[in-house]
Amino acid sequence: MIRNQTINKQVKHRTIRAFKDRNLTDEELETIKQVAAHTSTSMFTQQCSILHITSEEKRSTIRQITNQSYVGANGDLFIFIADLYRNQQIRHQMGKDDGRLHKTDVFMQAVQDTVLSVQNVVNAVESMDLGAVILGSINNDPFKLLQELNLPLMTYPILGLQVGVPDQEPQMKPRLPSEFTFFENTYERKVKVKNLHDYDRIVRTYYDLREANRRIDSFTNQIASAKLDLRETKRDQLLKAIRSQSLCLE
Amino acid sequence: MIRNQTINKQVKHRTIRAFKDRNLTDEELETIKQVAAHTSTSMFTQQCSILHITSEEKRSTIRQITNQSYVGANGDLFIFIADLYRNQQIRHQMGKDDGRLHKTDVFMQAVQDTVLSVQNVVNAVESMDLGAVILGSINNDPFKLLQELNLPLMTYPILGLQVGVPDQEPQMKPRLPSEFTFFENTYERKVKVKNLHDYDRIVRTYYDLREANRRIDSFTNQIASAKLDLRETKRDQLLKAIRSQSLCLE
Numbered sequence: 001m002i003r004n005q006t007i008n009k010q011v012k013h014r015t016i017r018a019f020k021d022r023n024l025t026d027e028e029l030e031t032i033k034q035v036a037a038h039t040s041t042s043m044f045t046q047q048c049s050i051l052h053i054t055s056e057e058k059r060s061t062i063r064q065i066t067n068q069s070y071v072g073a074n075g076d077l078f079i080f081i082a083d084l085y086r087n088q089q090i091r092h093q094m095g096k097d098d099g100r101l102h103k104t105d106v107f108m109q110a111v112q113d114t115v116l117s118v119q120n121v122v123n124a125v126e127s128m129d130l131g132a133v134i135l136g137s138i139n140n141d142p143f144k145l146l147q148e149l150n151l152p153l154m155t156y157p158i159l160g161l162q163v164g165v166p167d168q169e170p171q172m173k174p175r176l177p178s179e180f181t182f183f184e185n186t187y188e189r190k191v192k193v194k195n196l197h198d199y200d201r202i203v204r205t206y207y208d209l210r211e212a213n214r215r216i217d218s219f220t221n222q223i224a225s226a227k228l229d230l231r232e233t234k235r236d237q238l239l240k241a242i243r244s245q246s247l248c249l250e
Numbered sequence: 251m252i253r254n255q256t257i258n259k260q261v262k263h264r265t266i267r268a269f270k271d272r273n274l275t276d277e278e279l280e281t282i283k284q285v286a287a288h289t290s291t292s293m294f295t296q297q298c299s300i301l302h303i304t305s306e307e308k309r310s311t312i313r314q315i316t317n318q319s320y321v322g323a324n325g326d327l328f329i330f331i332a333d334l335y336r337n338q339q340i341r342h343q344m345g346k347d348d349g350r351l352h353k354t355d356v357f358m359q360a361v362q363d364t365v366l367s368v369q370n371v372v373n374a375v376e377s378m379d380l381g382a383v384i385l386g387s388i389n390n391d392p393f394k395l396l397q398e399l400n401l402p403l404m405t406y407p408i409l410g411l412q413v414g415v416p417d418q419e420p421q422m423k424p425r426l427p428s429e430f431t432f433f434e435n436t437y438e439r440k441v442k443v444k445n446l447h448d449y450d451r452i453v454r455t456y457y458d459l460r461e462a463n464r465r466i467d468s469f470t471n472q473i474a475s476a477k478l479d480l481r482e483t484k485r486d487q488l489l490k491a492i493r494s495q496s497l498c499l500e
Contacts, residue, residue: 002281005255006377010285010370031252033428035260040372042386043477046426046469055435081437086430087473089441094474101478104489109386111358112365112409116384119369120260122290127256134366136292136359152439159362176296178283180336185305187331187401191339219294223337224344227293228351239354239500250489 009126014172016131017068017210019075019164028128029076032163035124039117047110048117049083051149051157052076061148062160066137075164079138080118082110084247085154101154107248114158125163135160141234142241153246170209174202176219196220259376264422266381267318267460269325269414278378279326282413285374289367297360298367299333301399301407302326311398312410316387325414329388330368332360334497335404351404357498364408375413385410391484392491403496420459424452426469446470 001011024032029052036050053059059072062079071077084101091099100106118134125132138145138160145157177199180191200218208216216222242248251261274282279302286300303309309322312329321327334351341349350356368384375382388395388410395407427449430441450468458466466472492498 001284002277002378004377006259007281007285007374009256010374011288013288013290015290027252031257033432034251035257037425037428037431038261038263038422039369040263040265040384041425042384044423044469044472045477046431049431049433049437051437052432052434058435083431085437085439086441087478090443090446090470090473091478093441093443094470096474096479099478099480103486104492105389105483105485106478108361108389108408108488111361112386115362115365116369116372119289119366120373122366123370123373124257124260127254128252134290134292136362139355139358149437151437155437158358172288173294175287175291178287181287181296181299181333182283182302183299184302185308187299187301187335187399187405189335189402191336191343193340193343196340219296220340220344222294223340224346227295228337228341228349228356229346230349233355235355236353236500238358239498242354248489250486 006123006127010123012172013126014170015133016166016168016170017070017133018168019070019131020167021074022165024076024163028130031124031128032121036117036121039120041113042109045087045109046113047083047087048113049081049086051079051081053079058148062138065141065145066135067140068137070133071135071160071162075162078161078163079149079157080114080159080161081151082107082114082156082158084110085152088154102246102249104248104250111158118159118161121161130163131166132161132163135162139235139238142237146241146245156242156245156247168209171207173206174199193220256373256377260373262422263376264420265383266416266418266420267320267383268418269320269381270417271324272415274326274413278380281374281378282371286367286371289370291363292359295337295359296363297333297337298363299331299336301329301331303329308398312388315391315395316385317390318387320383321385321410321412325412328411328413329399329407330364330409330411331401332357332364332406332408334360335402338404352496352499354498354500361408368409368411371411380413381416382411382413385412389485389488392487396491396495406492406495406497418459421456423456443470
């Protein structure tokens with residue numbers, strides 16, 4: 001494998017969930033803005049915006065939504081938004097209708113712009129010896145989040161990102177060997193749980209700092225359990241919430 | 251702004267669309283696999299797979315779908331797939347039903363895993379002085395793509411990526427200044443086209459190598475034109491195609 005500064009960080013990626021009590025410096029913040037701005041964008045439509053959440057009240061509400069104590073605590077909190085509002089406003093002011101902006105196609109382009117931007121920022125953050133945790137958990141209560149962020153129609157908050165100076169040294173979490181995820185030309189349909197037993201064994205040696213330093217269950221047991229079981233959850237409101245923003249209508 | 255090897259590449263990011271006539275080395279390919287494997291994953295569900303397209307026939311069909319001559323030409327072509335099939339198979343073999351796998355919530359998690367992986371690979375590629383172009387254009391004909399890739403239900407191809415040794419030196423494409431995209435606490439609803447005129451002027455100085463070295467139109471003119479106008483296009487089949495894969499049903 002090839003090694004350089006960037007790749008060394010990437011193959012040692014670990015999510016950081018405990019941060020020291022200091023905020024990003026102006027220079028670090030400016031770096032994050034510049035990196036986000038230079039991320040690839042689908043068809044040059046530039047359909048991502050970022051909210052930097054510094055208000056203690058908003059941080060607290062978002063922490064409640066995510067149900068994760070580290071969210072909006074030490075460090076800096078960002079919300080990455082799929083943003084078709086800006087282009088809608090430009091079109092209106094130039095005498096045009098909404099055009100394709102309500103299509104799933106264009107919404108997915110905006111989602112892609114947004115998620116590309118998240119990962120680009122994560123790589124920049126880690127290159128500065130800072131740490132980050134990507135927060136899908138902002139979607140735990142879609143309508144409450146929309147209300148709290150007071151976003152206009154044609155925008156949707158996709159992911160949060162908490163960034164700061166690491167205050168923990170988690171183990172690397174073992175990932176599926178690429179024989180299960182990387183294929184040449186043809187997707188391999190023969191998934192056999194028994195072929196995952198070696199990987200399961202490796203996963204069981206991983207200590208999760210989130211859970212008082214406990215070992216976690218095997219990968220296949222996790223997939224076959226509560227995480228993906230049917231249950232009552234506000235996360236089921238996601239499509240309804242996206243459409244309430246006038247996005248992904250057809 | 252802070253500078254290091256990673257960030258220097260990120261703030262000089264340029265999409266490469268012309269590649270020299272050589273494929274990735276085994277070592278470069280292995281590096282890409284390892285970086286993809288270590289990308290963040292929502293709730294540790296690991297719902298991304300990658301197809302490396304080396305078959306000339308498949309490359310040719312995908313080139314036709316994208317209508318871009320450089321796709322599947324020099325360099326290496328990858329298709330990044332949101333993959334809920336693997337976890338479905340694991341659940342079935344362990345005596346469980348599909349659980350939440352048909353929900354929009356879980357589909358969006360898989361899309362996020364997939365797009366994070368694309369950007370992580372792009373950063374690795376650029377760190378090796380290789381170049382890349384992200385291919386949203388694989389979605390130009392969703393059902394044809396699904397047929398060509400012969401993917402099982404519960405998978406969806408999200409983005410392509412063509413990677414190789416750069417054979418061009420494009421200009422950097424000027425991005426929206428962060429005052430239009432980066433906000434503190436509150437989303438700025440007052441978008442004024444006239445405030446974008448300085449940026450529009452900068453955009454008009456950019457030469458697009460894709461179009462025989464021609465200058466491109468201003469940003470606001472592009473947004474108010476064909477790119478986002480209503481028109482007949484197979485891209486409108488996207489949601490239908492995703493649902494035909496039994497994903498994002500509710």
